[in-house]
Amino acid sequence: MLNAANRHFRHRAGVYLALIAIGLLLMVPTFSPPPEGEHLKQIKARDFITIHTRNTPTTYYEGRHGPTGFEYELMRRFAQYLGVSLNLDASHHIDTVLPAVRQKGDLGAAALPLETSQEGIHFSQAIIPLQPLLVYRRGLNGIDAPDDMPGLDIGTLGGTGTSRVLKQMQGQYPALSWKESSELEVAELLAQVEAGVLDAAVIFDHQFRLNRLFFPNVERGFTLGEPLSMAWAVPSGRGLGLLDAVNDFIQELRESGVLDQLVERYFGHDDYLEYVGTRTFLSHLDSRLPQFDAMFREAARNTDFDWKLLAALGYQESHWNPEATSPTGVRGLMMLTNPTAKEMGVSDRLDPAQSIDGGARYLRSIKERLPESITGEDRLFMAMAAYNVGLGHLYDARRLVEQQGGDPDSWADVRETLPLLQHREWHSQTRHGYARGGEPVIFVRNIRRYYEMLNYVERSRQQFFQLEQSALVPTDSLPLFDIVPPID
Structure with a gap:
């Protein structure tokens, strides 16, 4: 009798406990994961996507002639891919x-290194490899391998993934040390190496x-470790629709060969200003x-420039x-962009x-648009600089x-x-923000050198022509002009 009563009590107690548990569950709010495409739907509904990036030459x-950069080209194409x-x-x-x-x-697109764990973030598939490289100041001898790094005053950029490689190397080289900053950019870091800092x-x-x-004055050294990977970042917890779209987009670029073309365009050529x-x-x-002498002379008559200056500009642009065709798609002897060509008819x-x-x-x-206060050669040189970098950056x-x-x-x-x-x-x-400001300086300097050489050759040929006319020098003994006067 007692055992039956105990069994009855335990049964009723179990029922009560189950009911209490169910009640408690009903009192606790439940959070279901967002629909897979909710974030992407929001982007399309508002008709724009916000992408966080950095103002640098690689991003x-x-x-x-307007916005540019490797990742900007990807961002622009991705927005078109989404239709926003x-x-x-x-x-x-x-x-x-x-x-x-x-x-x-x-979305974040800023030469970000792919990381396996980052709270609140999903990373896309890899876009391109990022190969760490040691560079050093010219004149330092004996820097040939990682063994030579301990004792050097080394700098790197925090948050880019390079410090991850250096930390891995410390296991083998305990004396290895470095400085890092997340507020500098690459050009500033290289400037410190060049200056001896x-x-x-x-x-x-x-x-x-x-x-x-x-x-x-900065030399290429040697690569360090295995390449990292550049990736894009999207917020986690808001569905996977945007991440899937990013991955599909990158995969399509890779399979179509467009990604390789963009890599070649932006990173495959680095010496066209030499x-x-x-x-x-x-x-x-x-x-x-x-073949083009008469064309330069005709253009010079129409624009009131020295034909040799235009020829020097043409040589700098295209030889x-x-x-x-340049890595960025400008074409022809004077390397005109499509917008400039249309503007000029x-x-x-x-x-x-x-x-x-x-x-x-x-x-x-360009020269006519410059302020009247800029005169003489200064006006010409600034016009040439703006031809290369744009008026906005010149004004900056x-x-x-x-x-x-x-x-x-x-x-x-x-x-x-x-x-x-x-x-x-x-x-x-x-x-107007970041610009490769060293380029127009080199651009103008080179044109001045070519212009001076054209002047030198023209003067020399006139002198030889006069000598030839006087029969003082046989025509088959005219020398090639190997010596060019130095230019400041």
Whole structure:
């Protein structure tokens, strides 16, 4: 009897406990995961996607003819892929991108290293490899392998993944040490190596290829460890629709070959501004220029420039190759973009006559738009600089010159300031942001050299012609002009 009563009590108690448990479950709010495509639906409903990025040469910057950069090209194409507008926030350092993605969305694209665990973040599939590279100041001897790194004053950028590689190396080289900053960018780091503030730096290989021309005293060293991977970041907890769309987009670019084409366009060429040697120039002077001599002279008459200056500009742009195509898609002897060609009425950029005429008129239009306070050679040199980097960045440099107490109408002062646009400390104060400010300085310098060589050759040929007419020098003994006077 007692056992039956106990069984009855336990049964009723079990029922009560089950009911209580069910009641407690009903009192606790439940959170179901968001629909897979909810975030993506929101983006499409508002008709724009916000992408957090950085103002750098490998991500996004305002170029000669508008926004450019490897990741900007991907971002622009991804917005088109989704059928929405692109809203960029390029105000970030490397360490502020992921917090912005977590708090605001929608996506982070800023040369981010793929990480397996990052709270609140999903990473896309790999976009391109990021190969860490040690670079060092020219003149330091015996830096040939990782064994030589301990004892060097090394800098790197925090948050980019390079410090991860260095930490792995510390297991083998305990004496290895370095400095890192998440507020600097690559150009500023290389500038510290060039100036002797640092002995060396660890950056990525493609970053060095884009910047090496501006830092001639920085040497390529050796690669470190296995490549990392560049990826995009989306917020977790808001469904996987956007992440799936990003991965599908990247996969389509890879399979179609477009991704490889973009890598080649932005990172495959890094020496088009180099100053070629005298013999090469003079060889082209004989083999190429005669085809276009009359065209340069005609364009010069129409625009009031010295024909030799236009020829020097053409040589800098294409080495007098009428079918030249740059990594960024500008084409022809004077390397005109499509918008510039349309503005100048050029229907065929590969037609040398049209290209020379359009380039000359474009240079003239830039020169005429400059402030009247800029005069003489300063006006010409600034027009050539703007031909390369754009008027907006030239005006930014002039404002910085003025802030520093210099003369914004002096090319000498502007020339010193333009490279500052590569440094975040300075370009963050400007209207148009980052620019490869060293390029227009090299661009103008090279054109002046080619112009001087053309003048020298023309004067020499006139002298030889006079001598030939006087029968003082046989025509078959005229020397090749191997010696060119130095230019300051």
